[in-house]
Amino acid sequence: MSEYLIELKNIGKRFGGVRALDDVSMSIRPGEIHCLAGENGSGKSTIIKVMSGVYTPEEGQIFIDGRPVSRLDPIKAVQNGIQVIWQDFSLFGNLTVAENLALNTYILEGRSRMDWARARRMAREVLTKLDVDIDIDADVETLPTSGKQIVAIARAILAKARLIIMDEPTTALTRHEVDSLFAIVRDLQAQGIAVLFVSHKMREMLEISERLTVFRNGKKVAEGPMSDFDEPAITRAMTGLELEEEPYVANISPGATPALEVKNLCVPGMIEGIDLDLRPGEIVGVSGLIGSGRTELARALFGMENASADLFRIDGRDVFPRSVQDAIDLGIAYVPEDRLSEGLFLTQSIERNMVVSIMDRLRKGLFLDRGAMREKTEEMFASMEIAAPSADTAVGNLSGGNAQRVMLGRWLLTGAKILILNGPTVGVDVGSKAKIHKIIRNLARKEGLAVLMISDDVPELTGNCNRIHVMHDGRFVAHFESPGMSEEEINNSLKTLK
Incomplete structure (x- = not known):
């Protein structure tokens, strides 16, 4: 049995004349919290879509549980327990929490009618598992961003996710909501579910992740245990530059009229x-x-x-x-x-x-x-x-x-x-x-x-x-x-x- 849930070897992907991924290799272990970092355009979104079967690479191999996958498509990725929570969450705002949670399961089962009692039971069970309190009868569009995110995570768990990829999950969250999300991520880890945390927020990377991979210009430029990195090191890897900001000192004329x-x-x-x-x-x-x-x-x-x-x-x-x-x-x-x-x-x-x-x-x-x-x-x-x-x-x-x-x-x-x-x-x-x-x-x-x-x-x-x-x-x-x-x-x- 492989030590890796998913392993990508020497992946290459082009769009027209642009090389989006260049000889990229990375791996994720079961139950691991792994961070993928990089600036916009570094290749993060492309590698996510390769992992989830949206894109087929022109070069390299993909292994799941140590077995080579000849052609990974979105359905095969879901069947192998790979779920992506995109920034827009891909939820139906005009449906209730329970309906959103049950819908994927019913579609996979080929059902043509909604079993309301079962849908509500499924919703209550998975939210209890996450130790969160959300009104399962509320329309998703009425929930705050943090609530929508929890619904997306719960939906992935119902789909028997083994790897949940979170794309910039804290962009619209307050610090308090980030703390709650991190508690859920650690609980997922305790259940053996791996999380790929895609972010550019360095302090959050250092706080939640065990291992880090950094992309720049379509290439992997750094990888290792998070203990090997600090903020300056991550910044250098992401940008290739030293970015240091001294605290701002205002030049204010004494007695100046307030603007x-x-x-x-x-x-x-x-x-x-x-x-x-x-x-x-x-x-x-x-x-x-x-x-x-x-x-x-x-x-x-x-x-x-x-x-x-x-x-x-x-x-x-x-x-x-x-x-x-x-x-x-x-x-x-x-x-x-x-x-x-x-x-x-x-x-x-x-x-x-x-x-x-x-x-x-x-x-x-x-x-x-x-x-x-x-x-x-x-x-x-x-x-x-x-x-x-x-x-x-x-x-x-x-x-x-x-x-x-x-x-x-x-x-x-x-x-x-x-x-x-x-x-x-x-x-x-x-x-x-x-x-x-x-x-x-x-x-x-x-x-x-x-x-x-x-x-x-x-x-x-x-x-x-x-x-x-x-x-x-x-x-x-x-x-x-x-x-x-x-x-x-x-x-x-x-x-x-x-």
Whole structure:
């Protein structure tokens, strides 16, 4: 009997003239928690699809339980216990938890009718096995991200999974939800189920995984027990570079007029009594659990909520944004957390996504000034360091980091002086994250932009902010200032709010 559940040897895969995987070998043992890391475009998704039978490699061999598999397809992969939980979970939102959990089993059994009593029994049993409490009669679309993830894991267990591949499973989770997920992963391991944890979050890799494989440019560049790695070593393997960020130090002129000053900002039922000031050149952080009011705060400042305040002052002027257009006219820009559904036009070009914020300024009579459009776009394309063939590239074809930089470029074209960032590096790899941080710091330090950075990534906040507020139940409940603030203090503050 082989010591490996699945083993890939010398795998090669091409798409047209692009070599996506180049002589890649990796293996996973039964009951092992294994992490696969790499930047976007490194080959992680391609190797997952090879393991799950979606792609057939042109070179190399696949072994399951030590036996060669001549042609692995998705059905054969599932029959061998290989299950993938993709980032979108592939669930039916309009069906209940019980229906989603039973559906695959019934399809495999060739049933044409739903046995409701059995479906509910199956759902209760598998959720009890995971030691979680979810309403099995709730529609999946009503569940939070963490709940959907649990349903996807439960569905894999019902399909007799021996290897569960989790693709970026913590992207939209709070730290508390990550802790709960890790408890489930360790429980799966205790049941002999292997987990391939695909991520670019280094601290989570170090916390949960026993073994690590790192890809770069379609090749395996590092592999070994997690005890052989630390954050700098993983970063070097993923990027081939040394990425070190010194804590941000704000250049603030003594007595400078605040770019934004707010007193007693309220949104009924959402936030209450918020006092906030941002000075030119400052990066101020906000953290808190989901539901704390941090997104509602951002939306209120951007004129998207029915807000009130005793004082709302920009550059010393008493104003109040009653709409998004008011906020833009006042020099406020907002980059939302979910750039895909709230921020970008995925089928449109980089150019169109960027200039949409300044269309009125680009009119020449009844038409748009195409030359000015291209000039503005090319200028921002370069300053945002966007990696794409041209400004005509559709945004949907970009990596997460490049798409986020398109969003930043769009709002900077408006001449904004106040930049609100909600989850600025959610879903981007370590290299892109460092580039985005560099851009934000330069905008604050060199251009005098006042930045409000909202994030549940505490290291991101401590590394880039000179002040941090912690939110809970719509209020600021703790404050930290640099120098002297630490990740441990802020994490401890967040833990008390659970």
